[in-house]
Amino acid sequence: MxxxxxxxxxxxxxxxxxxxxxxxxxxxxxxxxxxxxxxxxxxxxxxxxxxxxxxxxxxxxxxxxxxxxxxxxxxxxxxxxxxxxxxxxxxxxxxxxxVSLQPLSVMENKITLREALKHLPISPAYWIIPTEDSLQKIKYTSHLPLVIKAPVSNGSKDVFMVKTPNELTKAGRYLRDKYPHTSLLIEEFLEGSQYLVELLMQNDELKFMAVMEQDIIYNGKFIVGAYKYPAILGETLHKSLITHISDIIKELDFSNGSCHIELKLVQDQWKLIEINPRMSGGIMNRIIEEGTGINLLKEILNMYVGKEPTFFQTRSMFVNAKYLTLQSRGKLLRVKGQELALTHSGVKYVYVKPVSGAVLKKPSSMGDRYACVIAASETEAQAEEIARAAAQEIKFYIEPF
Missing domain, CATH: 3.40.50.20 (Rossmann fold)
Structure with a gap:
């Protein structure tokens, strides 16, 4: 079989x-x-x-x-x-x-990726702290705020935004203890709207590309609180985005595979945050399917088995996916409101992750997003309002400790 x-x-x-x-x-x-x-x-x-x-x-x-x-x-x-x-x-x-093994390997390591693309204008300023260097050599305080991360982190687990020399030292020590044999990466903090691009390449041809805007929760970490699909970009910005992505693909020699790219728009200039050699996690497939009718996961699997993926769009809707997080720690007693959230017109999907008895906390990674509501409508504003109103129906009851 x-x-x-x-x-x-x-x-x-x-x-x-x-x-x-x-x-x-x-x-x-x-x-x-x-x-x-x-x-x-x-x-x-x-x-x-x-x-x-x-x-x-x-x-x-x-x-x-x-x-x-x-x-x-x-x-x-x-x-x-x-x-x-x-x-x-x-x-x-x-x-x-x-698939394109070498490019995918490069994408899996944030330092290797930065080095491979460092001469492209889309790359931000960055510095590498080699394994053998003492943390005392962190002398980038004049560039604060900064972002410090482990090169193999994912889901925002080991990525920190630091605003003071003390925060930089503390985060550096934490990462050095956790990754004693790995160099650390420091990047300039980019101020601007954040975007995500899902794409699929086959035989040197860009077969699929979806662009969406992300709402980011800044709490020392970078947690995506919402996705808005499709991103609304002017013609000039969209063309420049295509140009930059084409440059990245060419530089990495990426001809077969899927990935997602995160970028920031800084004063109308695109800057690369990172590339991951796979489709985004969470409910990304559902977002794209609600907006376009395309099951991206299915087409990625078709590409993996050597078949021609087909991207026949059956609808064109604005989609808003809103995640719920908590601002306190405790044991989950119960969750209410999922069924009520589903009654809102335009709500396509409601998902609650934890079960009773689970320990919940403030978000320190993407895994600490505990529920999601996906809404679709004919306008971006309507989709966002529907998702917001439906999300308010969901209540977490916890026993603090």
Whole structure:
């Protein structure tokens, strides 16, 4: 039977949805995971537990055994870091359709990416603190505020905005303790509206591109509080965005694969925040589908198995996805209002993540967004108002501690 092999997954979001989409496409779904809890995934035909997902030979050996049992492996895929390029490399070893491995590997490391694109005008100022350098050598206080991050972080987990020398030193020490063998990256803080671009490349051709604006919650971290699709850009800005993206693709020699790019618009000039070698997490596929009718995950999987992705747009709607976070810590007792939120005209999706008994807290990463409402309408303002009103119906009751 035609089979897709997935390396790693989260319980929620794009990586989990990809399993369901693959199943709906008629593939048998095999998941390699190091999480015992993933054994309960109903959409997976076989879960293979392995303590080290980066043990390449061990996974290859298990895939070969699957082939001997009659499984026709069509692709190895991952939608989570740090397994994207790795899954592509497994496909290469199995002589399957191969994505652009080197560009994807570059994207997985923020320092490597900065160095690869440093001469492009879209790149901001940045500095690297090598592993062997003492944190006392952090002498960029004249450039504050700054952003300091680990090169392999994701979901805003190890990314800090610092405004004072003390905050810079504190964040640097935290990252050095957590990543003792890794250089650290410092970047200028960019003031401006933030945007996200989803794109898919196949055979050197840009097949799909979706641009949306992000609302950012600044609390020392960078948490996306809302997505607005499509982003409203003037013709000049849109053309310059296309030019910059084309330059990035050419510089990285990115010919096959999908990624998402985050940028800021600083005084009408585009500046690159980062590139990730996969589709965005969370409810990104749902946002694009509500706005266009296109199931981007399905087309990405088609690209991975060597098929021609098709992007036939069946609708054109404005979509607003609003996330809910908390400003206190405690144990969740119950959540109310999901059903009421769904009664609002234009609401397409309501999602609440935590279950009773979970410990909730102020957001320090994207994983600390506890609910989401997606609304669609014929205008941007209407979609935003619908999402806002519906989100207000959802109430978290917690026992503080």
């Amino acid at each position: 035609k089979t897709l092999v997935f390396i790693g997954s989260y319980k929620f979001g794009t990586s989990r949805e990809a399993l369901t989409v693959a199943k709906e496409m008629g593939y048998a779904v095999i998941l390699f995971t190091d999480k015992q809890s993933h054994l309960e995934f109903a959409e997976v035909d076989q879960v293979i537990l392995i303590d080290d997902l980066l043990n390449e030979q061990r996974i290859i050996d298990k895939i070969v055994l699957l082939q001997k049992t009659g499984k026709q492996i069509c692709a190895c895929v991952s939608f989570i870091d740090p397994y994207v390029a790795y899954a592509g490399r497994l496909s290469e070893q199995l002589e399957l359709t191969v």
